[in-house]
Amino acid sequence: xxxxxxxxxxxxxxxxxxxxxxxxxxxxxxxxxxxxxxxxxxxxxxxxxxxxxxxxxxxxxxxxxxxxxxxxxxxxxxxxxxxxxxxxxxxxxxxxxxxxxxxxxxxxxxxxxxxxxxxxxxxxxxxxxxxxxxxxxxxxxxxxxxxxxxxxxxxxxxxxxxxxxxxxxxxxxxxxxxxxxxxx
Amino acid sequence: xxxxxxxxxxxxxxxxxxxxxxxxxxxxxxxxxxxxxxxxxxxxxxxxxxxxxxxxxxxxxxxxxxxxxxxxxxxxxxxxxxxxxxxxxxxxxxxxxxxxxxxxxxxxxxxxxxxxxxxxxxxxxxxxxxxxxxxxxxxxxxxxxxxxxxxxxxxxxxx
Numbered sequence: 254x255x256x257x258x259x260x261x262x263x264x265x266x267x268x269x270x271x272x273x274x275x276x277x278x279x280x281x282x283x284x285x286x287x288x289x290x291x292x293x294x295x296x297x298x299x300x301x302x303x304x305x306x307x308x309x310x311x312x313x314x315x316x317x318x319x320x321x322x323x324x325x326x327x328x329x330x331x332x333x334x335x336x337x338x339x340x341x342x343x344x345x346x347x348x349x350x351x352x353x354x355x356x357x358x359x360x361x362x363x364x365x366x367x368x369x370x371x372x373x374x375x376x377x378x379x380x381x382x383x384x385x386x387x388x389x390x391x392x393x394x395x396x397x398x399x400x401x402x403x404x405x406x407x408x409x410x411x412x413x414x415x416x417x418x419x420x421x422x423x424x425x426x427x428x429x430x431x432x433x434x435x436x437x
Numbered sequence: 438x439x440x441x442x443x444x445x446x447x448x449x450x451x452x453x454x455x456x457x458x459x460x461x462x463x464x465x466x467x468x469x470x471x472x473x474x475x476x477x478x479x480x481x482x483x484x485x486x487x488x489x490x491x492x493x494x495x496x497x498x499x500x501x502x503x504x505x506x507x508x509x510x511x512x513x514x515x516x517x518x519x520x521x522x523x524x525x526x527x528x529x530x531x532x533x534x535x536x537x538x539x540x541x542x543x544x545x546x547x548x549x550x551x552x553x554x555x556x557x558x559x560x561x562x563x564x565x566x567x568x569x570x571x572x573x574x575x576x577x578x579x580x581x582x583x584x585x586x587x588x589x590x591x592x593x594x595x596x
Contacts (some may be wrong), residue, residue, distance in 0.1 A: 283534070298590060307554075307555065310553040310554060311554070314554070326439060334585075338594075340547065343543050344543075344544065344547060346540070347540035347543060347544055350536060350537075350540060351513065351540075351568055351571070351572045351575075352569065353574040353575070353576075353577055353579075354573070354574070354576050354578075354579070355571060355572075356574025356575075357575045357576070357579040357583065358571070358574065358575045358578055359580055363582075363583050363584070364579070364583045364589050364592070365584065365585050365592060367555070368592055368593065368596065371596075372596055385594070398513070399514070400514070402510075403507065403510060403511065406507055435596055
């Protein structure tokens with residue numbers, strides 16, 4: 254038997270041996286068994302996740318570590334692009350509402366007054382249509398993708414083909430809805 | 438660990454290269470046997486125990502915040518069509534409130550994702566709070582002194 258043992262079977266025998274030892278050891282330490290993973294000793298951490306995250310970032314800043322390339326090298330996918338677009342439209346819409354609110358507080362005239370002012374500038378129909386589309390598109394996209402997010406939050410549609418399928422549906426609905434709103 | 442040595446002694450034939458016993462997986466368990474006594478962390482995952490193992494149980498604040506975000510999102514979804522069919526001051530103020538809250542919480546997530554460091558986080562969140570407060574104030578002012586959100590959208594689209 255001695256001469257015929259090769260490396261892989263030896264490793265197997267050893268890992269089996271180790272495994273049974275850890276099982277036996279778990280039987281002795283009854284307080285550890287609740288973790289139900291095959292580690293010899295599982296010890297609860299004394300720090301919170303927030304503290305650990307801060308330590309991680311503080312260390313990176315202190316050592317002046319450069320960030321690994323990520324978005325500059327990773328291949329873009331439809332779900333990835335849709336996700337950042339969802340964030341982008343959200344930030345843009347929120348910003349737009351805030352600008353509108355500040356303008357309402359700061360500017361002296363009323364809304365119809367300023368509307369008439371813009372109207373008197375006689376922008377071409379193309380520009381008006383373009384502006385309407387530019388407003389409708391983010392609203393429609395963020396709304397439909399938002400519904401998609403809520404479906405995910407309910408735990409549905411998380412398989413990759415479903416993610417792509419729902420993604421294409423959102424894009425199609427967005428285009429149709431923004432065109433419809435522009436035409437209104 | 439005695440079994441390890443035994444296998445080793447059994448395998449001391451010419452067919453088995455002696456390099457086997459210098460490879461790391463074989464050496465390390467042997468070395469750790471003594472260390473085990475001092476540091477019970479070998480082969481340990483740093484597992485975060487559930488809050489019940491801590492003296493202070495975890496709070497549900499984050500979980501409730503998440504649920505609140507989803508409820509506000511669904512509310513905003515519902516408000517859209519209702520505002521179209523029943524414009525008026527009730528809709529105006531409801532839209533102002535729900536829009537601002539949804540935007541505030543959404544931008545809050547963006548801050549959490551990209552801003553790091555205790556001081557910077559605090560600064561960003563304070564700035565965000567001010568922005569949202571001013572936004573809500575501005576929208577309410579608009580609703581009160583001007584035509585209101587629903588009418589404004591209708592007017593804008595009629596041009």
